[in-house]
Amino acid sequence: MxxxxxxxxxxxxxxxxxxxxxxxxxxxxxxxAGEIARLGRRAEFIFVVDHRQRQVLPLLREIQQVAENxxxxxxxxxxxxxxxxxxxxxxxxRGEIIVTLASYFQVDPSGLEPAIQKIEAGADLVVGCRFxxxxxxxxxxxxxxxxxxxxxxxxxxxxxxxxxxxxxxPAVPRELPVYGGIHRFFPVLAQRHGFDVRELEIPQRQxxxxxxYYGVAVYLKRLxxxxxxxxxxxxxxxxxxxxxxxxxxxxxxxLAITLYLGIYRLLGLGPIAQRPLLLLGVLLVVLGIQLLSIxxxxxxxxxxxxxxxxxYRIAEIIRHPAAQLDVxxxxxx
Amino acid sequence: xxxxxxxxxxxxxxxxxxxxxxxxxxxxxLDIAYEVIFxxxxxxxxxxxxxxVACEGDPRVKVLRLSRNYGQTAAIQAGFDHAAGExxxxxxxxxxxxxxxxxxxxxxIDEGYDIVAGWRRKxxxxxxxxxxxxxxxxxxxxxxxxxxxxxxxCALRAYRxxxxxRTQIYSDMHRYLVPLLTLSGGSISELVVNHxxxxxxxxxxxxxxxxxxxxxxxALKMLLRFSSHPAVWFTLxxxxxxxxxxxxxxxxxxxxxxxxxxxIVPVSICLIAMFxxxxxxxxxxxxxxxxxxxxxxxxxxLILRIEGRG
Numbered sequence: 001m002x003x004x005x006x007x008x009x010x011x012x013x014x015x016x017x018x019x020x021x022x023x024x025x026x027x028x029x030x031x032x033a034g035e036i037a038r039l040g041r042r043a044e045f046i047f048v049v050d051h052r053q054r055q056v057l058p059l060l061r062e063i064q065q066v067a068e069n070x071x072x073x074x075x076x077x078x079x080x081x082x083x084x085x086x087x088x089x090x091x092x093x094r095g096e097i098i099v100t101l102a103s104y105f106q107v108d109p110s111g112l113e114p115a116i117q118k119i120e121a122g123a124d125l126v127v128g129c130r131f132x133x134x135x136x137x138x139x140x141x142x143x144x145x146x147x148x149x150x151x152x153x154x155x156x157x158x159x160x161x162x163x164x165x166x167x168x169x170p171a172v173p174r175e176l177p178v179y180g181g182i183h184r185f186f187p188v189l190a191q192r193h194g195f196d197v198r199e200l201e202i203p204q205r206q207x208x209x210x211x212x213y214y215g216v217a218v219y220l221k222r223l224x225x226x227x228x229x230x231x232x233x234x235x236x237x238x239x240x241x242x243x244x245x246x247x248x249x250x251x252x253x254x255l256a257i258t259l260y261l262g263i264y265r266l267l268g269l270g271p272i273a274q275r276p277l278l279l280l281g282v283l284l285v286v287l288g289i290q291l292l293s294i295x296x297x298x299x300x301x302x303x304x305x306x307x308x309x310x311x312y313r314i315a316e317i318i319r320h321p322a323a324q325l326d327v328x329x330x331x332x333x
Numbered sequence: 334x335x336x337x338x339x340x341x342x343x344x345x346x347x348x349x350x351x352x353x354x355x356x357x358x359x360x361x362x363l364d365i366a367y368e369v370i371f372x373x374x375x376x377x378x379x380x381x382x383x384x385x386v387a388c389e390g391d392p393r394v395k396v397l398r399l400s401r402n403y404g405q406t407a408a409i410q411a412g413f414d415h416a417a418g419e420x421x422x423x424x425x426x427x428x429x430x431x432x433x434x435x436x437x438x439x440x441x442i443d444e445g446y447d448i449v450a451g452w453r454r455k456x457x458x459x460x461x462x463x464x465x466x467x468x469x470x471x472x473x474x475x476x477x478x479x480x481x482x483x484x485x486x487c488a489l490r491a492y493r494x495x496x497x498x499r500t501q502i503y504s505d506m507h508r509y510l511v512p513l514l515t516l517s518g519g520s521i522s523e524l525v526v527n528h529x530x531x532x533x534x535x536x537x538x539x540x541x542x543x544x545x546x547x548x549x550x551x552a553l554k555m556l557l558r559f560s561s562h563p564a565v566w567f568t569l570x571x572x573x574x575x576x577x578x579x580x581x582x583x584x585x586x587x588x589x590x591x592x593x594x595x596x597i598v599p600v601s602i603c604l605i606a607m608f609x610x611x612x613x614x615x616x617x618x619x620x621x622x623x624x625x626x627x628x629x630x631x632x633x634x635l636i637l638r639i640e641g642r643g
Contacts, residue, residue, distance in 0.1 A: 129382075133557060191401075194401045194403070216356075237504035238504045238505075238549070238552075240549075240551060240552045241548045242551075243564070245544075246546045273595045273597035276603060279601075284607055286605050286609060289609050290614075293567070294616075295615040296551075296552065296616075296620070297619055297620050299555070299556060300555070300556065300620050300623050300624060300627075302503070303627075304623060304627025305627050306500075306501040306502075309501060309503050311406070311504070312399050312408065312411045313399065313400045313403075314397050315398045316362055316398045317395065317396070317397055317398075318385065318395070318397075320390075320392060320396055
């Protein structure tokens with residue numbers, strides 16, 4: 001890499017996390033670099049390589065040597081997962097526009113042009129939605145089920161949030177760090193944060209059409225991720241509203257059971273000591289108290305950090321309404 | 334700048350124009366340096382456009398456009414964060430508050446109060462879905478959380494700037510802002526204000542908030558009274574359980590002295606109660622840790638003004 005002072009900074013930073021499987025990186029690079037060159041933009045490519053995938057480094061160094069664009073290799077010391085790799089890569093990015101790609105062909109590079117246009121027209125994040133799809137009915141079914149769960153839990157209408165193709169302004173990762181393995185839900189979180197998130201249909205590539213079978217553990221983890229995001233979206237400010245509901249659901253039957261048994265015993269209808277129901281009632285009450293306390297502690301955590309909270313995001317401040325009117329007319333369309 | 338008026342607006346296209354006109358004429362009578370901060374909380378109708386047209390050329394107006402609908406609390410906090418006035422006022426964007434009351438609130442602040450809250454004694458809203466829940470909620474807030482005012486829902490209020498600077502509100506907390514501010518020890522006054530029927534647009538409230546209010550009150554009760562020493566509070570909460578546990582233990586021993594009687598029931602009561610006690614004490618310690626790590630200090634004194642220093 002040359003002295004940063006000598007070359008102008010790139011306009012577009014392409015971040016590719018090489019973490020799990022990866023496709024033909026040379027072809028991936030050349031097609032995307034070719035498309036960016038066709039658009040007449042200066043680009044830098046940032047490959048973030050996980051320790052497991054270190055065997056691709058020689059290949060990447062070759063690309064680095066022959067490439068016309070600046071190619072930056074970031075080697076991670078361990079296996080930190082895709083979210084971490086993305087975060088690291090995005091931190092290195094210097095472009096006005098950041099493009100993240102999966103490390104194999106998911107969508108056609110032709111999607112770059114409309115995506116960049118959308119960003120330049122004011123969108124903050126453009127998510128590539130693989131459409132039309134060329135892969136198997138099984139993949140599509142998995143995706144459909146997953147997205148309908150996401151829609152149910154988060155109220156967003158994304159059709160393909162798992163797609164690695166995302167184009168964004170640097171403000172998005174700066175204000176909303178990706179963390180904890182939920183990069184998949186980045187569009188949902190970004191929208192919630194107040195960013196203008198759009199979906200863009202881009203033809204799916206044949207290379208992405210491999211039928212994917214996952215183990216039960218993967219599906220379970222996905223489901224837990226959805227639940228985490230659901231909790232993050234709804235209750236991070238008000239944990240007691242969530243824990244309170246769960247607590248109530250447990251305490252009410254618990255109290256009903258103990259009350260029933262108490263009356264049963266007092267009326268002399270029979271002994272209750274050997275009945276398992278007693279244990280159940282007691283357990284429910286205790287669990288309910290626990291959950292309520294956890295909710296209260298959650299509230300305390302939020303409240304004591306309130307000064308660092310900012311709940312809103314300002315899109316624009318209009319100081320002299322008259323002067324701004326014409327500008328708005330141009331940009332809002 | 335003497336006064337900042339913060340007005341959150343959400344889908345109030347029919348009201349923003351008249352509101353700006355009324356505000357301007359009310360302010361002209363007062364003759365003070367002021368600014369109006371409209372916070373457009375992600376309106377989906379023509380609120381922003383009509384607001385900009387209405388305020389065209391008015392240098393005292395600042396419009397904050399939030400990037401989506403965040404709710405009233407966030408909108409108010411955004412306004413607070415951008416207010417420059419010595420006195421900060423809030424009012425609704427639906428014309429139900431009367432801008433003509435602003436002068437009276439200011440006069441009350443001049444009398445030496447730190448916070449002046451409007452009281453809509455004669456409300457023009459539907460009885461069943463708006464007024465009755467409001468009466469119940471206010472009663473509960475007074476009883477549980479304090480603040481001692483009749484109308485926690487009235488948006489028309491005036492604060493000395495030091496008080497709004499100190500507090501960060503989030504998630505519906507604007508309803509409890511007055512009780513919250515009592516933490517800082519401000520003197521609060523209540524003033525009966527004019528409340529008008531809605532002329533246009535529709536109300537943004539419903540009955541769905543009862544559960545939320547209930548849970549918020551429980552949380553706030555804890556936060557306000559014990560957030561500086563949560564261990565004490567949790568231990569106090571555990572104390573009744575401890576009493577029950579000891580009583581149940583004695584009772585089981587008593588039953589055990591009769592041959593043939595099984596003390597399982599009092600023993601299990603004793604166990605639950607003990608368990609709950611230990612849990613609460615441990616949670617209290619955890620909470621204490623949380624508070625120590627946070628940046629909230631209940632006992633931190635609020636310095637209103639340091640005089641005589643250049």
